[in-house]
Amino acid sequence: MQSARLGDFGAGQDGTLNATALRADARRESFGLLALLSPGLLLVFTVIIIPIGWLFWLSLFDEGGAFSAANYARFFEQASYIRTFITTFKVAFFVTGACVLLGYPLAYMLSQLPRRVASICLIFVILPFWTSVLVRTYAWLVILQRKGLINSWLIDLGVISQPLSLANNFAGVVIGMTHIMLPFLVLPLYASMKTIDTDCLRAGMNLGASPAATFRQIFFPLSLPGLASGVVIVFVLCLGFFVTPALMGGGKVIMWAMRMEQTTSLYSNWGAGAALGVVLLAVTLALLGLFQWLLGARATGVWSSR
Amino acid sequence: MLLSIAPSALPIGISGIEKRFGGVSVLRDLSLDVAAGEFLTLLGPSGSGKTTLLMILAGFVRANSGSIKVGGEEIITTPPHRRNIGMVFQNYALFPHMNVFHNIAFPLKQRRVSAADTAERVERALDLVQLKGLGERRVDQLSGGQRQRVALARAIVFEPRIVLMDEPLSALDKSLREHMQIELRNLHRRLGMTTVYVTHDQREAITMSDRIAVMNVGRIEQIDRPEVLYAKPQTRFVAGFIGDSNFIPVECRNGSVWYEDRKIRMAAVAPSSGSHLMVVRPEKLRLVTDAEPAGSINVIPATVGDVIYQGDSFVCYAVLEDGQQVTLRDYCRSDVLAKLPRPGEPVNLGIDAEDVVLVAAD
Numbered sequence: 001m002q003s004a005r006l007g008d009f010g011a012g013q014d015g016t017l018n019a020t021a022l023r024a025d026a027r028r029e030s031f032g033l034l035a036l037l038s039p040g041l042l043l044v045f046t047v048i049i050i051p052i053g054w055l056f057w058l059s060l061f062d063e064g065g066a067f068s069a070a071n072y073a074r075f076f077e078q079a080s081y082i083r084t085f086i087t088t089f090k091v092a093f094f095v096t097g098a099c100v101l102l103g104y105p106l107a108y109m110l111s112q113l114p115r116r117v118a119s120i121c122l123i124f125v126i127l128p129f130w131t132s133v134l135v136r137t138y139a140w141l142v143i144l145q146r147k148g149l150i151n152s153w154l155i156d157l158g159v160i161s162q163p164l165s166l167a168n169n170f171a172g173v174v175i176g177m178t179h180i181m182l183p184f185l186v187l188p189l190y191a192s193m194k195t196i197d198t199d200c201l202r203a204g205m206n207l208g209a210s211p212a213a214t215f216r217q218i219f220f221p222l223s224l225p226g227l228a229s230g231v232v233i234v235f236v237l238c239l240g241f242f243v244t245p246a247l248m249g250g251g252k253v254i255m256w257a258m259r260m261e262q263t264t265s266l267y268s269n270w271g272a273g274a275a276l277g278v279v280l281l282a283v284t285l286a287l288l289g290l291f292q293w294l295l296g297a298r299a300t301g302v303w304s305s306r
Numbered sequence: 307m308l309l310s311i312a313p314s315a316l317p318i319g320i321s322g323i324e325k326r327f328g329g330v331s332v333l334r335d336l337s338l339d340v341a342a343g344e345f346l347t348l349l350g351p352s353g354s355g356k357t358t359l360l361m362i363l364a365g366f367v368r369a370n371s372g373s374i375k376v377g378g379e380e381i382i383t384t385p386p387h388r389r390n391i392g393m394v395f396q397n398y399a400l401f402p403h404m405n406v407f408h409n410i411a412f413p414l415k416q417r418r419v420s421a422a423d424t425a426e427r428v429e430r431a432l433d434l435v436q437l438k439g440l441g442e443r444r445v446d447q448l449s450g451g452q453r454q455r456v457a458l459a460r461a462i463v464f465e466p467r468i469v470l471m472d473e474p475l476s477a478l479d480k481s482l483r484e485h486m487q488i489e490l491r492n493l494h495r496r497l498g499m500t501t502v503y504v505t506h507d508q509r510e511a512i513t514m515s516d517r518i519a520v521m522n523v524g525r526i527e528q529i530d531r532p533e534v535l536y537a538k539p540q541t542r543f544v545a546g547f548i549g550d551s552n553f554i555p556v557e558c559r560n561g562s563v564w565y566e567d568r569k570i571r572m573a574a575v576a577p578s579s580g581s582h583l584m585v586v587r588p589e590k591l592r593l594v595t596d597a598e599p600a601g602s603i604n605v606i607p608a609t610v611g612d613v614i615y616q617g618d619s620f621v622c623y624a625v626l627e628d629g630q631q632v633t634l635r636d637y638c639r640s641d642v643l644a645k646l647p648r649p650g651e652p653v654n655l656g657i658d659a660e661d662v663v664l665v666a667a668d
Contacts (some may be wrong), residue, residue, distance in 0.1 A: 199399035202366050205386040206393045207460065208416035214387075217412075221403045 052281070059274035071275035081259070088256040091173055091245065092238035096185075098178040099234050103185040104227065110186070111193035125186050133180055137247045140176045141167055144248075168250025176244040184237060185230035192226020193219075225295065232291045236284050256280050315343040315500045316377035316467045318363070323372030325358055325524075332358045334524040336372070340502060345494050347503045347511040350521030351547070356504045359521075360470050363502060365389050376467060387416075392461035392499075394474040398453045400445045406432070406456050407441035413464040431459040434493070451482050458490070462497065471503045475510065487513050508548045512536065520544050536587075542665045545585040552591070552632040554584040554606075555667060563664065566628060570604050572662035582664040586657055588621070588635035593647065594656035602659040608632065610647045620646065624653060 062070045075081045106125070110118045128136060143149045144166035151163040166172055196219060204214035242257040249255075256276065264273035318340040325333040333355045340346045348356040361367035363374060365386035374382045381389055392413075400409050410431055414424045432438055435455035440448070448456065454474060461469055474490075475483045491514050494501055505511055511518045512532040519529040520543070528535060528544045539545035542553065556565045558577045563570040563584070570584065599605045608624035611631065615638070622634040634655065636642055647653050 197397070197399060199395045199397060200401055202364070202386070203393070203395060203399035203401070203460075204412070205366075206364055206389075206391065207413035208387050208390070208464065209412070210387050211385075213416065218401055218403075222401075 055274045055277050058270055059272075059278050061271045063269055063271065071271045072279075074272065074275075075279065080254075084254050084256055084259045087254060088239055091170070091177065091241075091253065091255060092235050094174045095177045095181055095238050096231055096235045098174060099181050099185040100227070100231065102178065103182055103189060103230065104223075106182075107186050107189040107193055107226075108223075110190050111196075122190070125183050128179065129183055133243050134247075136179065137176050137244045140172070140179065140248065144172055144175065167248055168252065170249075170253050172248040172250070173245045173253045173255075176248040177238060177241060180241075180244060181234045181237060184233045188230045188233065189223065189226045192229070193223050196222045228291065228295050232288065236287065239284055239287075240280060314465065314467055315498050317342045317344075318468060318500060318502070319373070319375040319378075320359075320363075321373050321375075323359065323362060323374070324370045325355070325362065325367070326370055332524050333362075333369070336524070336526060338519060338526060338529065340500055342377075342500055343498045345491070345501045345503065345514060345516045347505060347515040347518045348521055349505060349508060349511040349518050349547070351506060353523070354521040355524040356506075356521045357472060360472055360502065360504050363468075364391055364393050364470055390464075390466050390468075392464070392466035392469040394454075394457045394461045394469070394471040396473045396476060398457040398474075398477075400453055400456055400460075402445050404445070405441065406437070406443045406445065406448070409445065409456055410441075410460045410463050412460065417464060427463055428459075431463040434462075435459045450478050451486065454478065454486060458493070462493075462499065466499065468500045468502065471501065473505050474503075476505070476507075483510070484513075490514060512548070518548075520547060522547075538663055539585060539665060542583055542585075542668060545663070545665055550588050550633065550635075552586040552588065554586060554626070554630060554632065556582050556584045556664065558582055558664075563662075565606065568604075568606065570662060571599070571602060571659040572664070573602070573660045574662070574664075577664065581667045583667045585663040585665055586632070586661065588633040590657060590661040591632065591634040592636060592656050593622075593634070593645075594654045597654050604657045604659065604662065606655045606657070608653055608655050610649050610651045610653055612649055613646055615646075622647060622653075624655065 059071050060067060060069070062068045075085075110121055110125075113121065141148070145151070145168070146163045146165070148167070150166060151160075154160045155163065166175065200218055200222070201214055204218045205211065209217060240257050241255065242261065245253050245255045246258050246261075249258075257280075260273050260276045260280075263269050263276060318338075320339070321337040323333050323336040324331070336355075336359065338346075348359060350356045358367060362369050362372075365381075365384060369382065372382065373380060376389075376391075401412065404412070407428055410428045411424050414427060419427070428441065429438075432441060435458050437452060437455050437459065440452070445453065445456070454477075457474065461471075471490075475486050478486060487510055494514075503511075503514065512535075515532055517529060518532055518535055520527045520535065522543050528540045530538075535544060535548055539548065539551075545551045545553070554565060556563050556570060558564070558579050558581075561576055561578050563572060563576045563582070565584065594603065594605060597605060597607065606626060608626050611623040611625050613623075614621045617638070619635055619637050620642075622636075623631060624634060625631050632655070
């Protein structure tokens with residue numbers, strides 16, 4: 001029936017032949033696509049938009065249930081909040097740095113191995129993913145504590161006389177979190193290193209650059225976009241991390257997420273907890289925006305990835 | 307003086323190169339001499355070892371044994387960055403994070419050439435490949451042909467002793483490729499650097515090369531000037547790989563050549579005995595009216611199978627008496643066009659004794 005009417009719409013006039021029918025067709029197609037998308041959109045709305053909106057709403061009421069900005073004002077009034085905030089960023093910074101130092105050489109090695117060997121090695125990188133974070137954190141406690149594996153070995157070997165404090169402090173948190181975050185850095189970095197054309201490296205050497213110079217001038221700059229995305233993922237994940245700092249920090253390292261937990265379950269102050277959540281979300285989004293702005297400019301500039 | 311006739315063009319002596327990957331021999335006792343300033347093409351199908359040989363020359367692949375001498379100096383163990391050999395890669399391998407200027411300046415930077423000198427030399431190289439004023443462009447803003455030129459400029463800006471090219475034109479479309487062939491050829495004439503060029507395109511090889519080494523399964527089948535390779539192929543592989551060929555089985559007895567019961571006259575000395583293949587190029591066959599051989603013309607009767615008109619020329623598929631199919635090609639001059647044979651028509655095919663070439667029947 002549709003096809004029978006084709007050609008009826010002002011046939012013969014320039015630029016209008018079937019124009020209405022084609023427009024209607026385009027509209028039908030977009031409605032169809034929207035209909036296909038709707039379950040996903042509904043899910044996003046119910047599990048993301050509504051809870052976050054509710055969180056935001058909660059944060060606007062004080063303990064007495066009165067509408068106020070007291071929950072946000074507290075961040076500037078109480079030093080402990082600011083300390084927690086700084087600790088959170090410090091931990092995220094050190095963990096990200098440790099991940100880069102450990103992950104870059106690892107990803108580089110993986111990218112240079114034959115594909116078959118590399119995929120076996122990658123399994124070992126991913127393997128910890130399949131183990132519970134809690135289990136891994138307790139395992140680190142066993143290894144790092146005062147009478148743990150490392151300290152008893154080092155004392156037995158006579159390297160140290162007093163046990164090193166590796167757990168229940170800042171160092172312990174960083175060690176435990178680095179282990180958990182490493183795959184998040186290695187995987188995107190490895191993927192981006194794999195896309196670097198080996199002929200580019202060959203060309204570098206052919207043109208007179210030593211292997212080290214080729215790495216510095218060609219491989220490293222080309223791997224930066226992958227490194228940046230790994231760094232962003234790790235840093236942002238660190239900001240909201242809870243289990244490992246809670247267990248490995250020994251109560252001395254209070255991160256943002258732990259503060260939230262205390263506020264809601266210990267003090268039952270949902271408004272304050274919600275405000276913490278909102279601030280963390282805002283800071284994270286701002287950071288992502290900043291990275292996007294920095295890398296976006298690069299991506300359209302010299303760092304175009306193919 | 308940069309970018310003039312290179313007085314530093316050096317000969318390459320390749321001898322006894324063996325290369326095995328796993329248990330598979332890729333190059334077998336390969337020896338080859340390239341004269342100073344020569345444009346030599348390694349031509350062969352994929353898997354013939356031509357790219358491997360180029361990689362060994364550049365130093366990216368280590369041979370199992372053999373020697374490579376450049377100007378008499380052994381370089382087989384010299385690392386790639388000290389070989390001073392320019393190379394144009396198949397996919398150009400331009401550095402995506404650098405603009406055109408920095409790509410071309412890269413080899414100069416490694417050689418610690420001063421900034422002023424670098425700018426001048428890059429400018430001249432850009433000029434040479436007709437990309438003047440594009441130095442600030444990003445690589446991804448360039449067309450395929452322009453990238454090709456940048457890769458070329460980068461490979462010659464540091465005045466290498468030798469330039470290697472690995473199928474540099476294979477990614478370009480046909481008309482641009484043909485244009486670049488001529489341009490590369492002219493550039494080589496101007497600069498005079500010793501060039502080793504790899505391609506699987508026989509037409510490209512014929513167009514550009516001083517000499518062509520035809521490679522097959524890790525060996526050089528024949529190495530000669532293009533016109534000699536075409537006119538006097540020594541093996542069936544070379545005859546089949548370069549140009550189109552008809553292979554007509556012949557017998558040699560007592561120093562003369564026989565096809566069925568016809569004696570074939572040939573200008574060259576015939577082998578004394580054995581089965582051979584007569585190589586006849588389609589354009590060397592022609593339609594003759596006389597059924598008897600006259601002068602130096604051999605005549606073979608055939609029946610026309612099909613005639614295909616191609617504008618400037620026509621192709622005639624004919625079947626010999628023993629069922630062998632042969633191809634004949636001729637230009638569409640008006641006298642020829644008037645007498646084009648029809649399918650099913652009996653014809654006489656003439657071959658000049660000069661054009662009879664025999665190769666071993668494997």
